[in-house]
Amino acid sequence: MKNVFLPNSIEEFRQIWSAVPDAVLMAGGTDLLVSLREGKTKVKNIISLERISELRHIDCSGGEILIGSLVTHQQILDAPIIAEALPVLRQAASLLGSPAVRHMGTIGGNICTASPAADLLPALYLLDARLELHTERTKRTVPITDFIIGPRQTSLSEGEFLYRIRVPIPVPNTRAYYFKVGQRKALAITIASMAALLRLDTDMTVLEGRFSWGSVGPTVLRFPETEKILQNQKLSEPLLKEIGEKSARLTEPISDIQASADYRRMLVSNFPLRLLQAEKYTGSNGKK
Amino acid sequence: MTEALAPIGTVLTRSDASAKVQGCEKYAADYYPQGMLWAGVKRSAYAHAKILRIETSKAVEVTGVAAVLTSGDIRGSNRVGVPEMDQPVLADDKVRCKGDPVVLVLAENKKALELALEKIEIDYEVLPAVFDPREALKPDAPLLYEQRPGKNLLLSGTLERGNGAASLKDCKFVVEGRFKLPWQEHAYLETEAGVAGINSEGILEITASTQTPFRDRNELSHALGLPADKIRVTAPYLGGAFGGKDGITVQGLLGLGAMHSGDRPVKMWTSREESFLSSTKRHPAELHYRLGCTQDGILLAMTCEVVLDTGAYAALGGAVLAMVLEHAAGVYRIPNVFIEGFCVYTNNSVASAFRGFGAPQGLAGIEQMIDLLADEAGIDALKFRLKNAVNRGDTTGSGVLMSNSTGIISCLKKVQRHPLWINRQDWVNNAPAFKKRGVGTAAGMQGTGYGPVILDIANAKTELLPDGRFRIYSGVADMGQGNNPTNIHIAGEILNQAPKDFELLQPDTGSCLPSGSSSASRTTFSFGNALIGACKNLKERILTRACNLMMGAYFENLLLARGKVLDMTSGREISLQAIASSMTEQERISIFSYIAPAAKHPESVNSEIRFLGFPHRIFSFACHLALVEIDELSGEIEVCDYLACTDAGRILNPQIYEQQIHGGIVQGMGYVLWEDFRIHNGDVLCRNLATYILPTAVDIPDLQSLAVETEETGPFGMKGVGEIGINLPYPAISNAVAQALGRRIYEGPLTAERVLKCLNSNPTGGKSED
Amino acid sequence: MKISFRLNEKMIEIETAPDRRVIDLLREDLGITGTKEGCGSGECGACTVLIDGVSKLSCLMLAAQLEGRSITTIEGLVQDGKLHxxxxxxxxxxxxxxxxxxxxxxxxxxxxxxxxxxxxxxxxxxxxxxxxxxxxxxxxxxxxxxxxxxxxx
CATH class of the missing domain: 1.10.150.120 ([2Fe-2S]-binding domain)
Incomplete structure (x- = not known):
């Protein structure tokens, strides 16, 4: 039998954790309990963080959105501030799992599980999210790129936990998108995904373009050199094709039960063209 | 349940729905008998190996373990299966596939069970294994059954008509195609489950999720060495089955467990992972066709070779092969035909019955060939089908005489007149950027029942209860298709009573009568006919007794009304309760046996194929239309619209009818688009529902279903509707995709990956094989 | 451990292992079998229940998480004998x-x-x-x- 602790505050959590330092932290449980079932993880004690209300807030401060690590995907979908400031994160959350999974799973869990296929990660990479990591005594803030070091591997030190996520609000007139291909439209593990951010001048000249790629490498990937191709160019099909093809060459996908590495590369090649569709769509509809 | 009378042909709300939707219907998985032990199985780690030694002592020592059993504890033959009894309850000399059960453990709780299973040690001598059916047919292939005269060939058969292959040279147009169809997993929501115990009279009682309670009893008697009258099997509502519970799943293990549990009940319920590992699948198939027609598009000749991988045990593989052969030429008159099929043992998972029972495979082949040939001949695909489709009195390419109602031409014409078909070109032309659109059709049929040799018999039993209500003793399990509510509907019509006036006893070998399996589109066809007979007899008996009791009443003036018999001339009435109280129990019970009509011709085909079901006599028919849109950037296929026109005879209840059509279509969409049950070198790679992809609600469009009602010999003119829906999404969608891509993908399912690779390998379009 | 929670409007107190899955607690310990298990890993939704009114998967929840919560199962939807x-x-x-x-x-x-x-x-x-x-x-x-x-x- 395992002990399950349910602290109500950070204070209480710290006390429990120092008493049972071998405990595994559980956020929404949607990954941990599956992994326990499969026998991949063996644990003695579990600390569930779900009752620490301090970790369940979404706030806005100093040009940043602050998201507590135990904020659920559903909260992300429901929060007006996210819809307004970080619509791409909302879009990613909407494509994750199923409603019940979104009611349980959390942003912190998605990050700390560090699956290359995690749905929120490409958006967080794209937005240069930083993570606040706390121990009993220390606090540090690291870019998400430094936090996730490999498939299901993070740079969390012993006694450290993810407190909250800080996401800088993009400057006005940027648009961001998340595209995902899975084996079906819901309840789907991501085969490959792309988050993209564009800041366009009125004549469709690209002032800034960023791309992050999910499930095509050990972690979510960004290729800053490739992104530069877009700079000050007019958005066009050939240009987007070039971005896709160059990025595809830089990815390091694996073949698994969901898809082959080849297919994943093909998707990366094609993903940027979706922006053309999306831009046309938002253009004609007047929506942003 | 409703108070109103519900005439046949109108919607009657299903009587089982209320309890199910409240969570109070008890499925086999929901039984937790007092004092029960959990049963679990140690399964083979190898695809083919000799068992040298089984060490159970460490498992026995685990606290909470009640028994650890091996094949040595089995008194009977330790073999189940029909018609070949080749599958051990627990493996004895060797294992033939991964997942074969070797040791059974009974324990107080699941944790002790798990621990004990881990502590069992089995020494194997690993044997060479074979995973490809064509390899398995080679002379030097490893043998699964060393003594079997046919070696790894379970069954082969040929159907030959006219000049066979020789006539291909007389054709103006000839096309060729090789198709590879995947395994399909039933993936019923309720995995294999049941409980068993020995009652105070020494009878082994098993309640299991099974389509075949009566056949199970016979097989268990043989395998466990108990007389059949010492075994009782009951079948509550099943949480889905689709053919996957057509035969023994956990019943043998449960029975064995109960015989060694120290008089405690035992329960077994497989996990999803164990279910995927150990349950049967739809046969993967390789089909090689040549099909030719005249200048005018009249079909002239066809050859077809079918290879089915039946896995480690025969199960119903032979009968599935017979069914593939029968449906391999579809609904067309083809005078010169050579069809040849092989059903082969391998060390893969066992393949057996799955909704459609071979028809989906055969029709996936012929219906894609028809499109290829129509294209070659430059004839519209629907017109081509209409030119060649059978009428009643015609014989199909497989040599099956259409002796009964044959509505295929009406189905085809209905599609032809539909706006989705008429406006198809506009729709295709209006594809948005980065999308390709295509429209495809397919036509086909589904044979009903067991074929010419094995009689399709149902025995219905109904009772007038002492309180004036009625009881139906069902002989066929309801796996979800709603035959129980339909039985009430039918009995209500004959006896003129409301649904509320009936109670229905689910199949119980202790009190109901053997009526065959819940399968083969025959459940309502055969049992319904038997039930009509039983109800008619009972009605006559009730009216006759009313004459006795109401002095001076004449039989022909009496009306059986709700709860009473009414003398229409005098207005006098007598309650059914009063009539019942004047009867002995024997009189109150009515039994009727029905034998379904069977085709006896042709007799030329080989006797085993006939024995296993060729040919059928009653067929349901359908034509489907699929409109698909392909995303050029990802290869994802979206089915935008889907239309099914079905001839399944008269519709007894439009709601249940549509349920079957919708459910069948979506399972068929799964088959062609997503469901790729992968087994590699005997290893099941799809271990769970995250890796075996079933369609969700957002993957499916709203479906349209139109009916063509023909009259037939079934109850009130119905024909089976349970399977026909699954037969055509595979070819209809494949044809639509082929049109959109300008080329065909021959290996299924049509995953986004396959589609995108096809698009990328030949971006200019044009025909070539994948 | 002892946990207490509201189940279909009724207070329940039960001694259970804290790591017992909620689905097992319901079906095996409390004998309420309306909630079904189809996969055990959150992929089928058959075990969906409402926790404080929100749909969650009872195969991916531990008994301890129920403490002080209100859980509604399919059995709890019927009010005064009437279907929801x-x-x-x-x-x-x-x-x-x-x-x-x-x-x-x-x-x-x-x-x-x-x-x-x-x-x-x-x-x-x-x-x-x-x-x-x-x-x-x-x-x-x-x-x-x-x-x-x-x-x-």
Whole structure:
């Protein structure tokens, strides 16, 4: 039998954790309990963080959105501030799992599980999210790129936990998108995904373009050199094709039960063209 | 349940729905008998190996373990299966596939069970294994059954008509195609489950999720060495089955467990992972066709070779092969035909019955060939089908005489007149950027029942209860298709009573009568006919007794009304309760046996194929239309619209009818688009529902279903509707995709990956094989 | 450990292992078998229950998490012997076949209608996209939920 602790505050959590330092932290449980079932993880004690209300807030401060690590995907979908400031994160959350999974799973869990296929990660990479990591005594803030070091591997030190996520609000007139291909439209593990951010001048000249790629490498990937191709160019099909093809060459996908590495590369090649569709769509509809 | 009378042909709300939707219907998985032990199985780690030694002592020592059993504890033959009894309850000399059960453990709780299973040690001598059916047919292939005269060939058969292959040279147009169809997993929501115990009279009682309670009893008697009258099997509502519970799943293990549990009940319920590992699948198939027609598009000749991988045990593989052969030429008159099929043992998972029972495979082949040939001949695909489709009195390419109602031409014409078909070109032309659109059709049929040799018999039993209500003793399990509510509907019509006036006893070998399996589109066809007979007899008996009791009443003036018999001339009435109280129990019970009509011709085909079901006599028919849109950037296929026109005879209840059509279509969409049950070198790679992809609600469009009602010999003119829906999404969608891509993908399912690779390998379009 | 929670409006106190899955607690310890298990790993939705009114998967929850919560299972939807409008619509629209997915499906629908009283067809499809059904092809389920929404509105 395992002990399950349910602290109500950070204070209480710290006390429990120092008493049972071998405990595994559980956020929404949607990954941990599956992994326990499969026998991949063996644990003695579990600390569930779900009752620490301090970790369940979404706030806005100093040009940043602050998201507590135990904020659920559903909260992300429901929060007006996210819809307004970080619509791409909302879009990613909407494509994750199923409603019940979104009611349980959390942003912190998605990050700390560090699956290359995690749905929120490409958006967080794209937005240069930083993570606040706390121990009993220390606090540090690291870019998400430094936090996730490999498939299901993070740079969390012993006694450290993810407190909250800080996401800088993009400057006005940027648009961001998340595209995902899975084996079906819901309840789907991501085969490959792309988050993209564009800041366009009125004549469709690209002032800034960023791309992050999910499930095509050990972690979510960004290729800053490739992104530069877009700079000050007019958005066009050939240009987007070039971005896709160059990025595809830089990815390091694996073949698994969901898809082959080849297919994943093909998707990366094609993903940027979706922006053309999306831009046309938002253009004609007047929506942003 | 409703108070109103519900005439046949109108919607009657299903009587089982209320309890199910409240969570109070008890499925086999929901039984937790007092004092029960959990049963679990140690399964083979190898695809083919000799068992040298089984060490159970460490498992026995685990606290909470009640028994650890091996094949040595089995008194009977330790073999189940029909018609070949080749599958051990627990493996004895060797294992033939991964997942074969070797040791059974009974324990107080699941944790002790798990621990004990881990502590069992089995020494194997690993044997060479074979995973490809064509390899398995080679002379030097490893043998699964060393003594079997046919070696790894379970069954082969040929159907030959006219000049066979020789006539291909007389054709103006000839096309060729090789198709590879995947395994399909039933993936019923309720995995294999049941409980068993020995009652105070020494009878082994098993309640299991099974389509075949009566056949199970016979097989268990043989395998466990108990007389059949010492075994009782009951079948509550099943949480889905689709053919996957057509035969023994956990019943043998449960029975064995109960015989060694120290008089405690035992329960077994497989996990999803164990279910995927150990349950049967739809046969993967390789089909090689040549099909030719005249200048005018009249079909002239066809050859077809079918290879089915039946896995480690025969199960119903032979009968599935017979069914593939029968449906391999579809609904067309083809005078010169050579069809040849092989059903082969391998060390893969066992393949057996799955909704459609071979028809989906055969029709996936012929219906894609028809499109290829129509294209070659430059004839519209629907017109081509209409030119060649059978009428009643015609014989199909497989040599099956259409002796009964044959509505295929009406189905085809209905599609032809539909706006989705008429406006198809506009729709295709209006594809948005980065999308390709295509429209495809397919036509086909589904044979009903067991074929010419094995009689399709149902025995219905109904009772007038002492309180004036009625009881139906069902002989066929309801796996979800709603035959129980339909039985009430039918009995209500004959006896003129409301649904509320009936109670229905689910199949119980202790009190109901053997009526065959819940399968083969025959459940309502055969049992319904038997039930009509039983109800008619009972009605006559009730009216006759009313004459006795109401002095001076004449039989022909009496009306059986709700709860009473009414003398229409005098207005006098007598309650059914009063009539019942004047009867002995024997009189109150009515039994009727029905034998379904069977085709006896042709007799030329080989006797085993006939024995296993060729040919059928009653067929349901359908034509489907699929409109698909392909995303050029990802290869994802979206089915935008889907239309099914079905001839399944008269519709007894439009709601249940549509349920079957919708459910069948979506399972068929799964088959062609997503469901790729992968087994590699005997290893099941799809271990769970995250890796075996079933369609969700957002993957499916709203479906349209139109009916063509023909009259037939079934109850009130119905024909089976349970399977026909699954037969055509595979070819209809494949044809639509082929049109959109300008080329065909021959290996299924049509995953986004396959589609995108096809698009990328030949971006200019044009025909070539994948 | 001893946990106490509200189950279908009734206070429950029960001694259980803290790491027992909620689905096992319900089915095996409390004998309430309306909540079904179809996969044990959050991929089928058959075990969906409402925790404080929100749909969650009882196969991915531990008993300890129930402490102080209010849980509604399919058995708790019937009020004064009357079916919940969603249940009623499932029955009348033929949304039930084998019925093994129905309890979870109904709970997801109830969750949806609390959030969005008049959902469109596509929104309904999305709302039950975590509930696999192998029998119906979903159409009649969508019909039923749409009709229940109208009735509740």
């Amino acid at each position: 409008p969603v249940q009623k619509a499932f029955v009348s629209h033929g949304a039930v076949q084998c019925g093994f997915c129905s309890p979870g499906m109904v709970m997801s629908a109830v969750d949806l209608l609390q959030r969005n009283p008049l959902p469109g067809r596509q929104e309904i499809r999305r709302a039950v996209s975590g509930n696999l059904c192998r029998c119906t092809g979903y159409q009649k389920i969508i019909d039923a939920i749409q009709s229940a929404a109208k009735e509740l509105d």
